[in-house]
Amino acid sequence: MKKISMIVEKTATGFSAYAKNDLIFTTGSSIPELINNTYEATDLFLEENAANEIEVNFEIDFKQFFQYYKVLNAKFLAEKIGMNPSLLSQYAQGRKKPSPKQTEKILKGIHQIGQELSGLNLLQKA
Numbered sequence: 001m002k003k004i005s006m007i008v009e010k011t012a013t014g015f016s017a018y019a020k021n022d023l024i025f026t027t028g029s030s031i032p033e034l035i036n037n038t039y040e041a042t043d044l045f046l047e048e049n050a051a052n053e054i055e056v057n058f059e060i061d062f063k064q065f066f067q068y069y070k071v072l073n074a075k076f077l078a079e080k081i082g083m084n085p086s087l088l089s090q091y092a093q094g095r096k097k098p099s100p101k102q103t104e105k106i107l108k109g110i111h112q113i114g115q116e117l118s119g120l121n122l123l124q125k126a
Contacts, residue, residue, distance in 0.1 A: 004019050
């Protein structure tokens with residue numbers, strides 16, 4: 001299985017993504033559209049390069065992540081994962097770069113919150 005890492009960047013009109021080591025690139029006006037377009041682009045890559053399967057990973061820097069996913073408060077996330085809120089804020093603002101260990105800790109917390117949110121249903125009161 002071929003693994004492809006797509007770098008996601010915010011643009012003036014939405015988002016772009018490009019592969020680190022392959023000739024795959026695309027754009028989208030939103031993250032969901034970008035992801036769909038990326039899978040279409042990788043399908044074309046599969047056809048042209050006779051690859052069997054591709055695993056696509058999306059990478060985005062902290063600053064762009066927190067700018068797009070404003071619903072995720074850096075202070076809340078920091079408290080959830082046991083990190084200093086001001087340190088996470090500096091990562092989110094692009095002032096500092098986290099170590100690989102800190103990056104893993106943050107990503108694990110983001111995934112945990114995502115799992116919690118995906119398990120919720122909202123009630124409508126009559």
